[in-house]
Amino acid sequence: MARLNRDTLIALLLLVFCGVMISASLDIRDTNYGTMQSSVWPQAVLGVLTVFCLAMLGQSVLKPSAPKQETVEKSAGIGRYRNAITVYILFFLFLWTMPYLGMLLGGIGFVFLALTCLGEPELKRVPVHLAISVGTVGLMWGIFTFGLGVLLPDGELLQLN
Template sequence: MIRARQDLYVAIFLLMFCSIMIWASYDIRDLGYPGLKPETWPRFLLILLSGLSALYLIKSVKALKIEKVSSEGAVSHIGFWSKYQNAVWCFALFFLFLLSLDYIGMLLGGMLFVFALLTVLGEFTKKNIILHLIVSVISVGIMWLIFTYSLRVHLPAGEIFAVWQV
């Protein structure tokens, strides 16, 4: 019952947050650059997040109705590490990624971050490591190409690749 209530509160908070941010997106100044208006992507993402939050709210309301309180009402005790292990790994690896961004750049750093995250969170077998390597190279490579050449975003090159940007 506690979990369903927490989900309900989080869903309501997310919907309120999205509403405020959508309202605030109307204050984004248009600087007159050609192409999409500056508020287009924030609004698109906020509307998408609002839709997902609404689905989360519906799911949590249904779970609140279905879930029954156990007769003992006891909550099982799980250790901090076993309960939050994946989240701690994600934050730790992301922190290392941010620290290394100036030195190895977005392309190589992103590939290493995705590979490390997949390897830590997934199974540690030879087949999966090869799959993690392929997924990290392709996904980060495609994302880097899109941001660099299609959207003209200047991503950090790092000191390793700075020689090619003369």
């Protein structure tokens, strides 16, 4: 029998975690003011996570591990964390402009700038980034506003409520 590789061990630990959490979700108290049980969403998320963990386990067991390759490129310093720092700065700007732009415009701006700063820096990609940001943020805003009835923050620039 082959030795356990790192992916197999992680997948097994995650499956144990999912089992413990599913067991704990069975003890969630039912409320009388909802239309569905309180445990539905946690169990749905844990079910999807369990399927992904099983897929990871299957892939790690069936697929042989690749031979180790020496990494020549070792980036040092702050350049190594450029993408993470960029996202933190953009998120800070998103939060800072939230009272003025609101959730919809601020979210579109955040996603657009994140795609543009972290993606391929070509001018022909800008319309694609704009379409992705308007589509995804607009869809999520619509789901939360109309489907779930959540009041998202409006800005001074665009008042929708």
